Amino acid sequence: MTSELLDQALVEEATKKSGLIWVKGTGAPAARALWHVWHEGAVCLVGDGPGEQPLPGLADGGFAEVTVRSKDKGGRLVSWTASVSELPSGSAEWEAAVAELKGKRLNAPDGEAMTARWARECRVLRLTPTGSTTPLPSTNLAEAPQPTPATTRHPIPAALPRLLTGRRKRR
Structure with missing residues (x-):
């Protein structure tokens, strides 16, 4: 019982403090x-709409593996299993979650109208901890980056390395 309470406290505090x-x-x-935001004992996410983060593999009634990193060092703190539920647009739970998410959303293209856009075009999910934490891995779990269409348009300027290292000609 004590270890379960300690795991629950670790999951909650680590997830509250981590930005990602x-x-x-x-x-x-x-x-x-x-x-994300931590709201009423669970993680709340918004996504799968234009201009919002993709939420692949997260379906209502499914499960997810959540890994929380340290805010200062970036290393893995805890991994836990969550049950996924989609909040129905306009419900009291949806309104409460969106009020929290709205405060954390940076650089929204439509400002105050974003909640109406979320109601029309996005999904708001709630990831509730199932109570079990996953043991930390003993091996490296590094993966190759996801494919992206983003590219560098031009090669870097020839003078950039000198500018970055601070070497300048004496006059």
């Missing part, structure tokens, strides 16, 4: 970094 969590849904190829 790594979430791997059922059937997803890899874990994704997602911004």
Whole structure:
């Protein structure tokens, strides 16, 4: 009983303080970094709409593996299993979760109208801890980066390395 309470406290405090969590849904190829809020004993996420984070493999009634990193060092603190539930748009639970998410959303393209857009085009999910934490791995879990269409348009300027290292010509 005591270890369960300590695990629950660790999950809650670590998740509250971390700006990003790594979430791997059922059937997803890899874990994704997602911004979130901790609200009423669970993680709340918004996504799967235009301009919002993708939520692959996270389906209502499914499960997810959540990994929380340290805010100062970036290392893995705790991993835990969560049950996934989608909050129905307009419900009291949805309104409470969206009020918290709205305060944490950075650089929203539509400002105050974002909650209406979320209601029309996005999903709001609640990841509730199942009570079990996953033991920390003994091996390296580094993965190759996800494929992306983002590219560098031009090679870096020839003078950039000198500018970055601070070497300048004497006059």
